[in-house]
Amino acid sequence: MTAELVSQLGDIVGPAGLITDPDQMAGYLTDWRNAYAGAAAAVVRPGTTDEVAAAVARCHAAGVAIVPQGGNTGLCGGAVPDASGRQVVLSLNRMRRIRDLDAANQTITVEAGAVLQSVQEAAAAAGRLFPLSLGAQGSCTIGGNLATNAGGTGVLRYGTMRDLTLGLEVVLPDGRIWNGLRGLRKDNTGYDLKHLFIGAEGTLGVITAAVLKLFPALRSRATAWVALPNPQAAIDLIGVFRELAGDRLTGFELMSRQSVEFVLRHCSGARDPFPDHHPWYVLTEVSDTLPGADLDAVIEAALGEAYERGLLADAVVASSPAQAAALWALREGISEAQNHEGPSLKHDITVPVSRIPAFIARTDRALEAALPGIRIVTYGHIGDGNLHHNLSKPAGAADEEFRARAGELARIIYDATHACEGSISAEHGLGQSKRDIITDYKDRHELDLMRALKHLFDPAGLMNPGKVLAEPSPRDRRPL
Structure with a gap:
C-alpha cells in the first residue's frame, strides 16, 4: 500500500478520521478477548456515508482490501485484519447518528456505528422499545449486530436482526451506494436484497445505516429464577410457559451450574438465589405493554403447573426491579466471568x-x-x-x-x-474461526451459491477477505 493512497484516504476523512500511528491503531487490530490479532496499513474512520463510499472506491481502485469494523466485540475474529499489514481497517465508530425516529411508523433509522444501548435509549425516550438485548450492548454497534445477524435474549418474542430490519444503506465493494432505507413492512418488488448483507460479516459490502423496527414499550414485567434437575425439564417448562403466557413470554435462558459458579466467583455483588446447588437453572421473564398487568400471577401459575408435573426443584420470583436486574446479571455475566x-x-x-x-x-x-x-x-x-x-x-x-x-x-x-441437524453458528457468525470447518458441515451446493454471490458482489475479493468463506479446493471449483 503506497503512501499516496494513505494520503488520499486522509484527504477524504480528515485528520480525525485517519490513524497510522502503531500505538493508536493497536485497539483496532485485535479483538476484545485477544484471541485474534493482525496488522493494518491504516485505520480509516469516516464520518459520513459519502466518506465511506469515497474511501472504499479509492481502495478498490488501488486493489487494497478493506476490513469493516464496528464495536469489535465479535467472538470469531470477523473484524480483525490479517497479518500482512496491507489491509485497511474501516471503522464505523464515528457514524453514530440517530437519523430519524418515526413513532407512527414504529421505526428508527440509525447509522451503523451507533452503539446498541444508545439505540435502545433513543427508542425508550420516545416511549418505544428496540428489543435487541445483548451482554455487550454498551459497546457493540448496530453495524456489527447486522453483520452477524445478532439474536440476544429477546429472540423468543421479537426475532433476530433479520426480523428487526426493514431497510439498509450499503456501500458496495466498488464504492457505489445502495440506498435501501425504506421503512416498509410490505414491499414485494423483487429480491429482498437487505438479507444478503445481514449476516454477511462485511464480505459483500459495508452497511452504513439501517431502518429498524420499534415496538410498544413494555410497562409490566415479571422475572423468575428456576432450579431444574436436567435440560429435559427446561424443554418441558418452556412448553408450560408457552401454553399459559403466550407471546408475553419474552425471555427463557438456560444455564448450567458451572456457568453460574463462575459468575458467583468473579462478578462483584453476585449472589446465589438458592441455598442449595442445582445442576441446571432457567431465567424466565414475561412482559406486557399494559401498566399494572398482574404478571406475577401468570408466572406463579406456570411455576405451579410445572411443580405439579415434577419439573422444578425450586423457584423464586423477583419482588422488585432491582431483584430482577440481579437475576439477569447472573445470566449476562457468564461470558466475562469465564474469561477469568x-x-x-x-x-x-x-x-x-x-x-x-x-x-x-x-x-x-x-x-x-x-x-x-x-x-x-x-x-x-x-x-x-x-x-x-x-x-x-x-x-x-x-x-x-x-x-x-x-x-x-x-x-x-x-x-x-x-x-442433531443443527448449525455450528447461531448468532456469532463464522468470521475466521469457523471459515474452514464450515465446509465440512454445510451443503456443497449451498457453498457454491455463496461463493457465486461473493464473486458477483466482490469479484476482486477485497471486502473483508478471509472471512466467512474459505477459498474452494480444486475439486470444489465447479460451475453452478
Missing part, C-alpha cells in the same frame, strides 16, 4: 429445541472422555435452540496445552451439532 478462568473456547450452536437434551448429553460425554476434568459452560436462549457451549480448561491445566486442543474439542461439539 483462563482460555475460553467459545462455541455458538443451534439445534432444534427438542434435540437440546440429547445434544448436551452426547456432547458432554464425549468432551469429558477426550479431556477429563474439562469445565463445560453451557448456557443460552433455549427458546430458539441456541446454546453457547463454551469450554474452560481443567483446574490446574496449562493454558497452552488447552489451546492446542481447541480444534479437536470443537470438532466434538460440531459433530454432535451436525448429528
